[in-house]
Amino acid sequence: MAASHDGGPTPWQRLPIIAVGVSLLVGVVLLAFSWPAVTADPKDLPIGVVASAEQLEQIATAIDEESEGAVELTEYDDRATAVTAIESREVYGAIVLPAAQGDAPEVLTASAASPVVAQMLQGIAQQQQAQIDTQIRATVEQNLAAMQQAFAETMRAAVEAAVTAVQNGQAPPAPGGAEAAPVTIPTVTVQVTDVVALADTDPRGxxxxxxxxxxxxxxxxxxxxxxxxxxxxxxxxxxxxxxxxxxxxxxxxxxxxxxxxxxxxxxxxxxxxxxxxxxxxxxxxxxxxxxxxxxxxxxxxxxxxxxxxxxxxxxxxxxxxxxxxxxxxxxxxxxxxxxxxxxxxxxxxxxxxxxxxxxxxxxxxxxxxxLDLPGRRRPVAEPNVALSAV
Structure with a gap:
């Protein structure tokens, strides 16, 4: 039978107190370890950006609307400066927008700094790719419509010329004219570069x-x-x-x-x-x-x-x-x-x-x-006489 400090069994009235106290302690431990993960909500996450003034305004507006304050953009002059900032842990990554139209944008990540943020930046790259693909499809459709319009006009002019020639007793003119330019579909792929990657021995960190x-x-x-x-x-x-x-x-x-x-x-x-x-x-x-x-x-x-x-x-x-x-x-x-x-x-x-x-x-x-502070020393309790006698 379990004994208390005075040699007798533990009083029954203490058992609920002990059980409830241990339960509360377990709850405190659970809260301590789960609270940071459950309440994780990014605020002012530093991300670099390389862009023109007009591009910066557009991307800042878009990110503010989507992230609701989760991302704080820091502007850099060029890609090299943004890479240095990532390697110095000033930012977790960067978005590099092209200066020339038709060039591909680039998203710089650092999985070694945070795989979670690197994954978030990859999501931004996928969104950019989807926008670019939509713009390319719209451009191709416009080019096709223009080519069809030009072809229809050429055919109408040829028919009118043939009818006029026949009415005048002349032979119809041979078909000719400039060949239609082929419709080209540009390829623009958003690049994702892991500037500081995790080691192969610990690929997930x-x-x-x-x-x-x-x-x-x-x-x-x-x-x-x-x-x-x-x-x-x-x-x-x-x-x-x-x-x-x-x-x-x-x-x-x-x-x-x-x-x-x-x-x-x-x-x-x-x-x-x-x-x-x-x-x-x-x-x-x-x-x-x-x-x-x-x-x-x-x-x-x-x-x-x-x-x-x-x-x-x-x-x-x-x-x-x-x-x-x-x-x-x-x-x-x-x-x-x-x-x-x-x-x-x-x-x-x-x-x-x-x-x-x-x-x-x-x-x-x-x-x-x-350090020997006043009052630090406490008197040592005298040993129990009965126990010492035993």
């Missing part, structure tokens, strides 16, 4: 997305174990400083060496993961030093149920309900996800912000871990 959860869990496990199993702030700090680099090397080795989910420099990826783990585990040990076991619980719940869901690891930041997407980038999971994606696919992007965010969280956590 699933590995890069899946890398986030073990990194967060790894940071939490390290922080919880060090907080509960190691006594002394300085010793906990040393534990974090040993654990984080080793865990970073191990996780990067699995994710990059075995699965191919990460690209670029192995050591840089390992350093990013190590710093993220230090930021998460350091926060847990820091709050544990301030509030004891309650601090461990608060830090773990904060990282797992708040920071991780709004990290925008699976969708672009603009898809998370504002302002939570932006807030998530100031927390360790969000900064780590952005940093790993940049290190793997966007070496030209400015990575100062995510490095600083992770560094500040790690440093603050370790400082709180080792």
């Amino acid at each position: 699933a590995g890069l997305t899946a890398a986030m959860f073990p990194m967060v869990i790894g940071g939490m496990i390290g922080g919880i174990v060090l907080a509960l199993a190691v006594a002394g702030g300085a010793r906990r700090v040393v534990g974090v400083l040993i654990y984080a680099p080793v865990a970073g090397l191990v996780l990067a080795g699995i994710l990059q060496g075995m699965y191919g989910a990460l690209q670029g420099s192995y050591l840089l990826n390992a350093a990013a993961i190590a710093l993220a783990i230090a930021a998460i585990s350091g926060t847990i040990t820091g709050l544990a030093g301030l509030w004891g076991r309650a601090g461990v619980a608060v830090a773990a719940v904060f990282m797992l149920l708040l920071a991780n869901p709004i990290s925008a690891a699976t969708v672009p930041v603009e898809f998370v309900v504002a302002p939570w997407g932006a807030i998530g980038q100031w927390l360790p999971p969000g900064a780590a996800g952005t940093l790993l994606r940049d290190l793997s696919y966007f070496p030209g992007a400015d990575m100062t912000f995510p490095w600083l965010v992770l560094g500040v969280w790690a440093l603050a956590g370790l400082v709180l871990t080792v």
